[in-house]
Amino acid sequence: MTGRRVRARTARPLWGLIAAAGLLIPAGIVGAPAAHAAGPGVTAGERGAAPCSLSTGPYQEETERHLGLTVDGVQSATDCAAIQAFQVKHGINPAQGYAGLYTYRAVVWEEALARPGGPGGCPATSGVVVCIDMDRQILWVEEAGAVVFRPVPARTGMPGYPTRTGWHEIFDREKEFWSTLYDGPMPFAQFFDRGQALHASYRDIWEDPGSHGCVNLRYEDAKTLWNILRLGDEVYVWGRRTGD
Incomplete structure (x- = not known):
């Protein structure tokens, strides 16, 4: 894990954005409902x-x-x-x-x-950070150290195509992106390091091999992230994906 990066960024409350999008749930932590665990449709x-x-x-x-x-x-x-x-x-x-x-x-x-106090492991910042734990293959979002988007399953890079660790920043967003390199859809793509992005996948999220370096999410999880994140939000990646 790399050291904490301190940036001068004005914190913004995600609660208003989440509530406006109709995503707020009584537990106070947002994520995709279990009904979507198997993928869209x-x-x-x-x-x-x-x-x-x-x-x-x-x-x-x-x-x-x-x-x-x-x-x-x-x-x-x-x-x-x-x-x-x-x-x-x-x-x-x-x-x-x-x-x-x-x-x-x-x-x-x-x-x-279910972990009290949140999943843990993501460096605290004064603003919004997307936390990607490749050891556990989960992703969540924190704002000023508080979890505002609960952990969801993620699929990171396979051997030979590692998701790059460390601090990144969302620099481009494409709602309906098509990868010409791998000839496949990348819905709700949010790019954080060159061609690597957070995006929806139509494959089973649990399966191997991993991605080509992107962070794959279930469709509804990626859609929710699209609605609450913005350009300039930070992304922190650590750990290593293990397979069969």
């Missing part, structure tokens, strides 16, 4: 569930602990049913009850949401 229920796997996954104990199951690190029919329901809820495909990496990423995200 596809619900978790529509994905359905694959046959239940009785194999023990590499993240069995962590998943058991998170779901309130008996923590013994051994898959059972009860474990599989609970893990499968969790996977369907979050649009993890296939939803077969196996505690693999994608399931663990969803566990980490839920635990970051």
Whole structure:
């Protein structure tokens, strides 16, 4: 992690912008609702569930602990049913009850949401900063040290295409951008370092490989960020994405 950068920036309250956009929720922290976890136009229920796997996954104990199951690190029919329901809820495909990496990423995200005092790890600034934790594959927004956009799952760069760490700044925004380099859509693109941007993705957010360096988000999460961020807002990136 690089050192804190102190900048002379006038803080602006995001609460007014969020409320004006109809995004304020009673909990006081904003993010995409669970109903959009599977992506635009596809619900978790529509994905359905694959046959239940009785194999023990590499993240069995962590998943058991998170779901309130008996923590013994051994898959059972009860474990599989609970893990499968969790996977369907979050649009993890296939939803077969196996505690693999994608399931663990969803566990980490839920635990970051529930962490008292916020997810932690992002340097405090006097203004707005988009916090991107590649270790946990999550993104959130703080203003003057307070979380104003709750953590959401993110997908950062794959090996060979790393998302660049350190301090950045949003310098360009394109609502309907098409990448000519990779021949694909980048809705709600907000560029922070050369060609790397925050943007919506139509792929499952949990899957590998990672991106080509951009920070991929679920469609509704990227749309919400588009409505509350502006040119000049800071972005701080740290950690490293791990895969299968």
